[in-house]
């Protein structure tokens with residue numbers, strides 16, 4: 343039985359690859375996609391989600407737009423990792439359709455309530471929509487299976503020495519998510535920095551189907567931000583991969599707090615050694631199998 347999932351994202355090159363990974367994998371059923379501002383403004387991220395689903399021939403999968411700014415922090419201008427549109431590089435047509443009229447949190451609630459099996463939420467952007475959904479629909483949130491999020495780091499950050507981008511972008515939403523009672527799995531930089539698509543993978547993907555070529559084109563642009571690396575970290579795909587094959591990652595239960603202060607903004611304080619004595623509120627990914635890039639490119643190559 344495929345696990346039903348909903349991806350809440352900010353496409354974003356690696357978000358786009360995460361969506362294609364879900365579509366290529368029979369172990370999961372992608373029920374809906376919701377968009378949040380993050381890598382680019384909301385009007386771009388929601389359009390990009392539709393553009394990727396168009397490319398994959400999936401007009402049946404509903405897409406809704408959510409929050410266009412963080413809960414509390416001032417709106418921010420994203421960096422240039424993903425380009426002004428959030429999906430610069432590949433030549434993708436404009437979106438074929440408008441997003442659903444519903445707000446993302448209403449689509450999430452609708453999908454959770456309609457699913458006979460517990461829906462797994464896979465956030466791969468800032469957690470604003472997730473926090474708003476849990477606040478607006480606490481009873482529905484209690485029916486969510488798991489939340490497997492790409493974000494945070496037990497170690498160093500990427501947008502500051504302390505903080506990973508998704509958590510830094512909306513630390514208050516992240517704190518609400520970790521303290522919401524949801525069953526949270528945190529897939530952070532500690533493992534995603536080892537989830538690399540390398541040039542050899544791209545050479546192979548260029549010879550695969552349309553999804554493979556799009557992935558190679560996405561990595562070609564995204565790789566500009568990873569010069570000197572052996573490959574490009576496909577952060578968001580690792581969160582989807584954890585649902586597809588839980589054996590890919592090692593998880594450690596621990597207490598996670600989020601620094602919402604000005605100095606340490608966005609730090610995920612992962613008490614892996616139990617020094618606080620606080621009860622665990624999350625599972626943190628602490629290891630990843632070698633060869634994730636091979637696994638990922640094998641999967642993407644299956645999709646036309």
Ligand code: RIB
Nearest residue numbers: 354356357466507508577
């Ligand atoms: O830090 C990596 C995360 O930030 C990924 O989700 C990437 O898409 C960006 O949103």
Ligand code: CA
Nearest residue numbers: 354357466467
């Ligand atoms: Ca993302």
